[in-house]
Structures are given as C-alpha cells and as structure tokens.
C-alpha cells in the first residue's frame with residue numbers, strides 16, 4: 001500500500017516538474033520572435049535561409065503548433081543534395097513575398113509560414129489591417145473587411161515600393177493559406193525580365209480584357225509593374241482605390257497601366273500557379289465559377305500540373321508542414337532527379353538583367 005502511494009506521488013511530482021519545464025520552455029521559444037522586435041516593425045525577414053537541413057527550425061514550428069496537431073517527425077538524417085543551382089538563383093532572382101494575414105489564428109499561421117516556405121524568400125513581410133501591439137506585423141491603416149482589401153493591397157504595394165524597392169527583383173503577394181515553392185518561382189522568373197511591365201499568376205480570363213490573376217494563387221509583379229502601380233496606380237482617375245474584388249480590381253488597374261498578363265503554363269502546357277490545393281487539381285471538384293474563369297479549361301489530373309509548380313492555395317497549417325515534408329525531405333531511393341527545362345522560351349542561361357529603373 002505504502003509503496004503504491006509512493007509510486008503515485010513519484011508520478012505526480014514527475015508530471016508537475018515536466019509541466020513546469022514545458023511551460024518555461026514554451027515561454028522562451030515564443031518571446032524572442034514576437035516580443036523581441038519593436039511594434040510596427042517588419043516581422044520575419046528571411047535572407048537566404050533555405051537550408052534543407054534546418055531541422056531545428058522545422059521541429060520548433062511543429063512544437064509551437066500546439067496540441068491540435070500531432071506531427072511527430074524526427075528527421076535527423078543528413079541530406080546530400082546539391083543545392084548549388086538553387087543558391088545561385090537565390091542571388092540572381094531575388095524575390096520579396098508579402099503575406100496578407102487574416103485575423104484568425106494569425107500567430108500560428110505566421111510562424112508556420114515563416115518556418116516552412118517563407119524562410120526561402122529573400123525578403124518576407126507580413127501585413128495585417130491594423131497594427132497590433134502584441135503582434136508586430138505592419139499595420140495598413142485601412143479598416144478590416146473584404147470590401148477594403150483593394151485599398152489594403154494598394155497600400156502594401158506603396159509601402160513595399162517606398163521601403164523595399166532595392167531589396168528584390170520581383171514582388172509577390174500571397175494569402176496566409178498559400179504555399180509557395182520558392183525555388184520554382186525563381187526558376188520561372190529567371191526567364192523573365194523585371195524591367196518589363198509584366199506580372200504573373202494563375203490566370204483568369206473573365207472581367208478584365210487581358211485577364212487577371214487569382215489573389216489566393218499568388219501573383220508576382222516585375223519592378224516595372226510595381227513602379228507603374230506606385231506612380232500612376234494611386235491616381236483615383238486611373239485606378240479604383242478601394243472596393244470591388246481585390247484581384248479583379250488590380251487586374252483592371254494593371255491593364256490600364258499597360259502591365260501585361262501572360263500564360264504562365266510550363267512548356268508542356270501544365271499549370272504552375274494554383275488557386276486551389278493540390279488535391280483539388282488532382283481530382284477536380286471545382287466550384288462552378290471556376291469553369292468560366294480558368295483560362296486553361298479547368299483541367300485536372302497529375303499531368304496538368306507542372307513538376308515545377310509554384311503555388312497552391314487553401315493550404316492549411318498542417319498541410320504546409322506536410323508539403324514541406326513531401327517536397328524537401330521525402331525521396332525515392334535510387335532516383336536522382338534530373339533538371340528539367342520547362343520554361344517556355346529557350347532557356348536563357350538564366351541571366352537576369354541588372355534592375356534599374
């Protein structure tokens with residue numbers, strides 16, 4: 001009896017100690033990120049941190065992710081990947097990606113984005129509608145709500161132009177549930193010229209004459225496009241400043257500014273930007289509107305998506321971690337992937353012109 005009591009007491013003490021330790025550790029992990037920077041400052045700036053072997057950051061993001069998700073991946077083995085090409089492109093094709101945060105579950109989402117695909121960007125910025133003392137994303141000074149997304153987007157691009165024009169060659173907008181394969185974004189852009197008035201994304205053929213791009217699938221502006229949007233797009237006589245659907249309004253504005261859309265499929269006609277998740281593109285089940293909107297005929301199946309796909313949308317936090325595992329960790333032994341040339345024009349030795357406007 002006494003031995004049993006002692007045993008139970010022992011367990012209780014053990015559990016208490018473990019609990020205290022875990023609380024203390026959690027505290028330590030969260031603070032440097034969210035409290036360590038002044039409010040209103042930019043958060044999470046990833047510079048060339050795209051180590052495939054950065055397991056620590058990866059595990060941390062899983063731990064922080066909380067009890068809802070029980071991903072127990074301890075993947076300590078070494079990779080032997082040749083990343084020289086990706087590293088080279090990371091220097092030559094610099095991408096700034098900004099994430100429009102929705103209010104729900106913002107901290108978890110920002111952490112997971114930062115610790116997964118976000119760390120591979122040259123510059124990563126998070127924006128939300130209002131500055132929050134406890135969460136130092138950049139406030140947009142626009143009231144929240146769907147009807148103001150157009151104004152928010154305009155404000156962000158203005159901010160990016162004024163503060164980060166020289167930090168990148170290309171400027172991309174995504175939602176907080178968009179997953180970006182940054183290496184493939186750079187590969188696609190390496191074939192394009194940022195001095196041209198162009199932008200890219202998942203193309204919709206309706207509403208705007210030259211079409212426009214899905215907001216959730218992410219779209220990326222050249223420096224010249226950003227410049228035109230900044231210099232002329234803020235004139236209410238040229239572009240509507242608020243209201244409407246954000247992506248279609250921006251599409252109208254871009255057309256007025258002479259910024260061209262184009263076909264972003266790979267050389268085999270397969271899509272690279274995706275306004276839904278991979279499952280939807282594999283199995284179909286699209287909403288009705290999509291059949292009218294999609295430029296490439298709302299096709300489905302494994303053969304319709306590029307091997308160098310760039311974005312997927314409606315990706316939950318769990319799925320971001322899953323994609324991270326599939327794309328950067330899981331391999332079939334004995335198969336060494338060869339490089340494919342999937343850009344439309346003949347591969348131009350990936351030379352990117354000096355970007356000066």
Ligand SMILES: *[C@@H]1O[C@H](CO)[C@@H](O)[C@H](O)[C@H]1NC(C)=O
Nearest residue numbers: 040138139140141155156159
């Ligand atoms: C919003 O206003 C604050 C304070 O005036 C300013 O620091 C910040 O840069 C503004 N945000 C944008 C996106 O202009």
Ligand SMILES: *[C@@H]1O[C@H](CO)[C@@H](O)[C@H](O)[C@H]1NC(C)=O
Nearest residue numbers: 263265266267268269295296
């Ligand atoms: C886009 O380009 C691909 C590859 O050249 C082609 O197969 C496809 O038909 C094009 N799509 C449109 C809508 O022109």
